Amino acid sequence: MQQITITTPDDWHLHFRDGEMLGETVPATARCFSRAIVMPNLVPPIVNAKLAMEYKNRILNARNEGSRFEPLMTLYLTNQTSQQDIIDAKQASVVAAKLYPAGATTNSAEAVSGIEALYPVFEEMQKQGMLLLVHGEVTENHVDIFDREKVFIDQYMAKIVKDFPALKVVFEHITTRDAAEFVLSSSHKVAATITPQHLLLNRNDLLVGGIRPHNYCLPVLKRSTHQNALRKAVASGSKQFFLGTDSAPHAKMAKENACGCAGCYSAWSALELYTQVFDELDALDKLEGFASFHGADFYGLPRNTSKLTLVKQQWTVPETVTLPNGEAIVPFFAGQAVNWKLA
Numbered sequence: 001m002q003q004i005t006i007t008t009p010d011d012w013h014l015h016f017r018d019g020e021m022l023g024e025t026v027p028a029t030a031r032c033f034s035r036a037i038v039m040p041n042l043v044p045p046i047v048n049a050k051l052a053m054e055y056k057n058r059i060l061n062a063r064n065e066g067s068r069f070e071p072l073m074t075l076y077l078t079n080q081t082s083q084q085d086i087i088d089a090k091q092a093s094v095v096a097a098k099l100y101p102a103g104a105t106t107n108s109a110e111a112v113s114g115i116e117a118l119y120p121v122f123e124e125m126q127k128q129g130m131l132l133l134v135h136g137e138v139t140e141n142h143v144d145i146f147d148r149e150k151v152f153i154d155q156y157m158a159k160i161v162k163d164f165p166a167l168k169v170v171f172e173h174i175t176t177r178d179a180a181e182f183v184l185s186s187s188h189k190v191a192a193t194i195t196p197q198h199l200l201l202n203r204n205d206l207l208v209g210g211i212r213p214h215n216y217c218l219p220v221l222k223r224s225t226h227q228n229a230l231r232k233a234v235a236s237g238s239k240q241f242f243l244g245t246d247s248a249p250h251a252k253m254a255k256e257n258a259c260g261c262a263g264c265y266s267a268w269s270a271l272e273l274y275t276q277v278f279d280e281l282d283a284l285d286k287l288e289g290f291a292s293f294h295g296a297d298f299y300g301l302p303r304n305t306s307k308l309t310l311v312k313q314q315w316t317v318p319e320t321v322t323l324p325n326g327e328a329i330v331p332f333f334a335g336q337a338v339n340w341k342l343a
């Protein structure tokens, strides 16, 4: 197949950041995505409806003239989150709340320790029909970083899903066969997002021949058996898997550092790279479901009605992207060839 036309997709997990950065990140995503679930891990985090609405307005103001891109806002759960916070957020059209175990990733120091303490909040979310988005990794020092997702499933995820059978739960950016199997063995109230990097790469791409800081993200890339399980999951066409880029910009200096930040800024290439993966899997007929239908259906939102076309044409991702403040970011797949291009 040399070209494919699909319903305009949505990105069900990304990081726009704030301030001047929005002038870069919002148009980059809006070039091909109609809506996006915006992660709340700012400093300070988005912990209530008021902060979410103010942030939403800053995002709307960063759109290019005429753009109808729609940000979908989320709340950052902390040990201080109350049931009233959930009620207020729901009323303000916040669609989901994000659970970061404390210390799991970028700006998660204020997140949750002791997940059971949040049960009254989960109860309210279940009642209000607000989705729970989970960064599924334990953070205990003694647990090997490559095992943290699996241990989280065994210690927490299985229990949350069992204790709140009516709560819609998105297992975000899954990276293991264990997570894919867990989702498939759960009810249709449980789904997962999958990033382009976890479909395209494995831990060799992080560590062989030198450390590749631009492939470093959390959860960290796993071995190829897990990568292949994720590829199989998306090629299956299961409605429980959908597109979430986890596009997460960090300045070049912060990535190429003795203690480099986690995150791949993929907004400029993600849709094209997903298309490449589905093409490699001989599953282009499953791309539209993954990119444009499953997420909207799971969130209970209308599917988009517009269309976009991708053509099989090689192009090279730029080496750097320059921010409005002059700072450089190295985008995901920088300098590498991509086989599909937005028409």
Ligand code: DOR
Pocket (backbone or CB within 6 Å): 015, 041, 105, 106, 135, 216, 217, 218, 219, 246, 248, 249, 262, 263, 264
């Ligand atoms: O690699 C990541 N970067 N994973 C996350 O969970 C957070 C993100 C970020 O905010 O930079």
Ligand code: ZN
Pocket (backbone or CB within 6 Å): 013, 014, 015, 039, 246, 248
């Ligand atoms: Zn993320």
